[in-house]
Amino acid sequence: MSVLRLIWLVCFCSVVAQHARSPVLDRILRRRSHNQIQALKDQLGINNQEAINREMDSAIKQLQYKYDFLLNVIRKLSQEQEVLNRELDEQRQSKRWVEATLGNGKRYRFSLEKKTWHEAKESCEKNGMRLASPKTQRDVTLLHQKLRELEPESGFWLSASDVGLTNTDFKWLGGEKLPLDSSLWEKERLDLDAPLNYGETAKSCVFIRKILDDKLYEEKCSDFTNFICE
Incomplete structure (x- = not known):
């Protein structure tokens, strides 16, 4: 076969091939190409979503770990705060009270x-105690001696008062009378025939004071002073 004949045959086949592709074949080829591209996109989308899900799961686990860690820290701090609060309360209590067992046991x-x-009566009762009731001279003297070791110069309330009484007698909280002629009173009190006059509604309550004799004294119950619980 000559060269010219071969060239002619190639050109003829090319022309035939170009004219042989029908519109139907073109649509099929385009659709197949589109489907392949879409399938590739879908696969990429699935892969991307899986990667995103893995990242989210990892982030959630990290956040949960940090949350648990912080929660544990908060619990420990709360426990330490409770301990500090108890210690602070004990320190405050130690500054507000002086406890002592005296010679009377x-x-x-x-x-x-x-x-x-x-208020003093209520405070003692809240702590499971009562205002002190020294009913003997020995008890009064022991309390008075202890007061000399303390800083306050003011008086200390005891339980006796004329609260709720209409006569001239006083009573200890236990109900036992403290007569006006009792030797426990200071001398000026013994010279009186009636309680001091603080007005129609004011009542008298009993106290002791370290700068005075180891005897009982009376003052308005509404006055503010220290107190003794037992």
Whole structure:
């Protein structure tokens, strides 16, 4: 076959091939190409979503770890705060009270805070105690001696008062009378035939004071002073 004949045959086949592709074949080829591209996109999308999900799971685990860590820190801090609060309360209590067991075997609390008689009574009862009731001269003297070791110069409330009484007698909180002629009173009190006059509604309550004799004295129950619990 000559060269010219071969060239002619190639050109003829090319022309035939170009004219042989029908529109239907073109649509099929285009659709197949589109489907392949879409399938590739879908696969890429799935892969991307899986990667995103893995990253989110990892981030959630890290956040959960940090949350658990911080929660544990908060719990420990709360426990330490409770311990510090208890220690602080104990320190405050130690500054507000002086406790002592005296020669009569009784345990007393000497308050370093000033309150009215009614407030003092309530404070003692909240701590499972009562205002002190020294019913003998020995008890009064022991308390008076202890007061000399403390800083407050003011008086200390005891439980006796004329609260709720209409006559001239006083009573200890236990109900036992403290007569006006009792030797426990200071001398000027013994010289009186009636309680001091503080007005129609004011009542008298009993106290002792270290700068005075080891005797009982009376003052308005509404006055603020220290107190003794037993």
